[in-house]
Amino acid sequence: MRRGRFSTVVAVLLAPLAFSSVACNGDSPSAPGSVLTTLRLSLADSAAEVGQFTHATATALDQHDAPIPAGPATYVSSKPEVAGISPTTGLILAIAPGTTLITATVDGRTAQRALTVFASAVRINEIEPDGNALGGWVEFYNPTDAAVDLSGWTLTGPDIFFGSQLPVGTTIPARGYLVVDESQILFGLDGDGYEFHVFSRHGVQVDAHAWSAEPATTFGRCPEGTGDFVTTTVPTRGSENACP
Amino acid sequence: MTNARILALALLAAGTAACGADPSAASPRILTTVELSVADEPAEVAQYTHATVIALDQYGDPIDTGPATFASGDRRIAAVSPTTGLILGVSPGTTEITASTAGMTAHRTLTVFVPAIRINEVEPDGDAAGGWVELYNPTDADFDLSAWSLAHNPFAKAFLPLGTTIPAHGYLVVDESRILGGLAHADGVRLFSRFGVEVDVFFWQRDATTSYGRCPDGTGDLIETAVPTRGAANSCR
Numbered sequence: 001m002r003r004g005r006f007s008t009v010v011a012v013l014l015a016p017l018a019f020s021s022v023a024c025n026g027d028s029p030s031a032p033g034s035v036l037t038t039l040r041l042s043l044a045d046s047a048a049e050v051g052q053f054t055h056a057t058a059t060a061l062d063q064h065d066a067p068i069p070a071g072p073a074t075y076v077s078s079k080p081e082v083a084g085i086s087p088t089t090g091l092i093l094a095i096a097p098g099t100t101l102i103t104a105t106v107d108g109r110t111a112q113r114a115l116t117v118f119a120s121a122v123r124i125n126e127i128e129p130d131g132n133a134l135g136g137w138v139e140f141y142n143p144t145d146a147a148v149d150l151s152g153w154t155l156t157g158p159d160i161f162f163g164s165q166l167p168v169g170t171t172i173p174a175r176g177y178l179v180v181d182e183s184q185i186l187f188g189l190d191g192d193g194y195e196f197h198v199f200s201r202h203g204v205q206v207d208a209h210a211w212s213a214e215p216a217t218t219f220g221r222c223p224e225g226t227g228d229f230v231t232t233t234v235p236t237r238g239s240e241n242a243c244p
Numbered sequence: 245m246t247n248a249r250i251l252a253l254a255l256l257a258a259g260t261a262a263c264g265a266d267p268s269a270a271s272p273r274i275l276t277t278v279e280l281s282v283a284d285e286p287a288e289v290a291q292y293t294h295a296t297v298i299a300l301d302q303y304g305d306p307i308d309t310g311p312a313t314f315a316s317g318d319r320r321i322a323a324v325s326p327t328t329g330l331i332l333g334v335s336p337g338t339t340e341i342t343a344s345t346a347g348m349t350a351h352r353t354l355t356v357f358v359p360a361i362r363i364n365e366v367e368p369d370g371d372a373a374g375g376w377v378e379l380y381n382p383t384d385a386d387f388d389l390s391a392w393s394l395a396h397n398p399f400a401k402a403f404l405p406l407g408t409t410i411p412a413h414g415y416l417v418v419d420e421s422r423i424l425g426g427l428a429h430a431d432g433v434r435l436f437s438r439f440g441v442e443v444d445v446f447f448w449q450r451d452a453t454t455s456y457g458r459c460p461d462g463t464g465d466l467i468e469t470a471v472p473t474r475g476a477a478n479s480c481r
Contacts (some may be wrong), residue, residue, distance in 0.1 A: 044283040045294075053391070055284070084406040089388040093406055139327065149328040152292060161399055168323035168332050201292055 003240060034062035036070055041104045041111035044218040047093035050119045050159055051202030058104035058111060071107045077155055078103070082117050094202075120200050122172060124207045126220040131191035136182035136188070138196060141171040141225045152201030155180065157187045160197055160205075177238045217242075241243065272303040275309055278350040280343045287322070287333040292440035295329035297343045297350065298468065312345035321356050333439075361387060361410065362443045365457040367472050368427040371383035374476060375420035375427040379435065380462045381410040384385055391438035396431060398442075400424045416477045 038061045045054040060070035077085045082098035085091065092102070094117040103112045125141035138155070144150050150170045156163030164186045172178040182188045189196060191214035198207050209229050211219060220232040222243035232240040277300045284293035297311040302407040314332070316324045317340035318401060323332045331341065341352050364380035377394060381387050387430035391409045402424045410416040420427045426434065430445035446466050448456060457478035458471040470479040 056246050086388050086390050086407045086409070087405070088409055089386070089389045089390075091390050091406070093391065146326070149330045151328075151330050152324075152332060168330070169325045169327075171325065171327060217311050 005135075010125060011033040025057070026208050034064070034066070034105055036060050036068060036109060037063040037108050039104060039109045039111040041102065041113045041202070043092075043102065043113055043115055045176075046113075047116040047118060047205075048092065048173055049200060049202055050094050050096060050117060051200060051204035052094045053202075054092045054094070054115075055173050056085065056092060056102050056104060058090070058106055058114070060106050060109075063240060075105045076103050076105075077101070077115075083115055090202070120148065120206050122150070122198075122199060123205060123221065123225055124196065124209055125177065125225055126218050126232070126236065126241055127189070127211075127229075129191045129194065129214055130182065130216040130239070131214055134182055134188060136189040137237060138180050138182075138185070138195075140172055140178045140180070141221075143225045144172060145174050147171050147173050147176075149179065152203075154199040154201075154203075155185050156197045156199070157185070157189070158195040159187075160199070162186055162200070163197075179238050271272045271302075273303070273305070273307055273313075275299055275346050275348060276302045278343065278345060278348045280444070282331065282352055283342060283444050284356055285352075287331065288369045288437060288439055289333045289335060289358050290437070290441045291333045292419055293331045293333070295324065295343060295352070296332055297329070297345055301344055303439060309346040312343050315342045315344075316340075316354075317342065317385075322354055335451045358441060359387060359391070359437060359443060361392075361435070361443055362458065362462065363433065363446050363454050363466070364415065364462060365469070365473065365478055366427070366433060366448070366452075366466065367431065367455040367474070368431060368448065368451050369420065370451045371429050373426060374387065377418045377420075377423070377427070377433055378457075379410060379418070380458070381412060381414055381416075382462050383480035386411050386414075389438075391392060393438075394406050394418055394423050395434050396423075396425055397423055398434065398436070401436060403445055417475045431433050452453065 040058050040059045048054045060068050060075040062068045074087050075085045076082050077088045077100045079100035084093045095118050099116050101112050102115050121144050122142050122228040126139040128136050130136035138148045150166050151168040153160035153166045156164040185233045191213055195210040200206050215231045219229045221227045222230045224241050233244050236242050249450045279298045280440040281296050287293045287411050299307050301307040313326050314329045315322045316322050321337040321339035336357050338355045341354050343350050361381050362380050365378035367375050369375035389404050389410055390406045391403050395401040405406045429451045430449050434442050436443040437443050451466050455472040456466045458464045459467055459480035461478040470481045472481050
């Protein structure tokens with residue numbers, strides 16, 4: 001061994017080196033007598049949207065950080081009202097916005113990881129029903145600093161069981177707009193006495209607007225993205241609303 | 245410092261650089277490998293999952309390479325959002341997911357499947373409320389049935405609670421009282437995955453003297469059994 005060729009001072013200096021090379025990966029020579037040393041808990045999604053299913057996976061590691069066989073894992077969520085978890089499989093259902101602590105237990109050892117559940121901030125921002133003609137459109141606004149993937153979001157009229165899904169690959173830019181033409185919405189948009197609903201890909205209603213009469217211009221949120229729907233001064237398809 | 249100490253410090257520095265913890269003492273970082281992972285593998289039909297790219301330098305440390313683009317080798321099997329990596333399982337099969345960033349690509353095979361869980365036995369119990377539906381898991385692994393649903397009317401589903409599992413090669417019995425609208429003399433029942441896919445369906449024209457069960461157990465057609473076998477292998481005539 002090296003130690004015999006160096007002074008004790010050097011041996012002390014070498015000790016962290018030996019430690020660091022073991023800590024760096026799991027391919028160090030596997031010592032006999034591997035024992036469960038740490039439990040690693042990973043989440044497929046560190047943040048999940050309301051209605052989304054995701055999952056936790058517990059991995060038992062030996063003293064060399066190598067996976068070893070261990071007993072079955074059990075899982076629990078500190079706030080079941082935020083996210084529920086299947087106790088034996090780790091399947092997670094995000095229920096309401098908030099943060100919950102997911103705990104996995106294997107052979108008496110535990111590991112924890114925080115899961116944040118959020119509701120989508122994307123909003124219907126402007127609607128042009130265009131009477132009973134087919135020239136209408138709906139504008140969405142993304143108030144966040146990151147693009148949002150709207151693949152599989154569903155748009156419906158008053159009958160929420162019949163809608164149109166946005167195709168895979170549909171995104172809305174950060175602080176940007178997405179306009180969907182009436183022709184892409186099953187049953188279109190009516191001018192008088194109609195409703196428009198938008199559901200996330202996880203089946204949760206994100207926003208909706210109902211109106212009794214056709215606007216002279218359009219319905220738009222004032223202020224932009226956050227306020228109530230009012231009749232705008234002029235349609236502003238794909239850009240900031242013109243508020244009265 | 246003594247020569248021995250300097251040597252030891254050099255060894256220490258070399259050791260940490262090899263671990264990738266301190267790249268400052270080494271050559272410029274260059275993109276060396278691109279790793280692609282998929283959050284759910286395999287994925288079910290109608291399930292959304294996502295691909296994630298990690299670009300690594302020559303020390304195995306993450307390095308920023310700007311945006312990645314994603315593609316699916318067979319869009320009939322799975323579609324992928326080109327800019328975000330969101331994946332939708334479309335139909336059973338395998339497809340190669342490809343991610344490209346800074347001129348390098350990484351591939352990963354994704355399998356899409358429909359779970360093999362089946363309606364294995366049905367006891368309608370006429371128009372009375374004592375009926376039940378038995379499900380069977382023919383696979384070698386326990387399966388999570390959280391948020392799966394049973395229904396006659398697809399718009400009025402009765403969902404199984406979070407934490408419901410069916411053991412490997414085992415059964416799960418759902419009582420009629422937990423199925424919206426119950427099971428009538430002439431009726432039907434559909435089984436939906438948690439992603440809304442109809443996995444199995446059985447309709448009957450009249451109540452069975454015994455029960456309807458798959459013969460052979462787990463695989464055959466649903467026919468009248470010799471005797472009801474709630475939660476156990478079917479008794480075939």
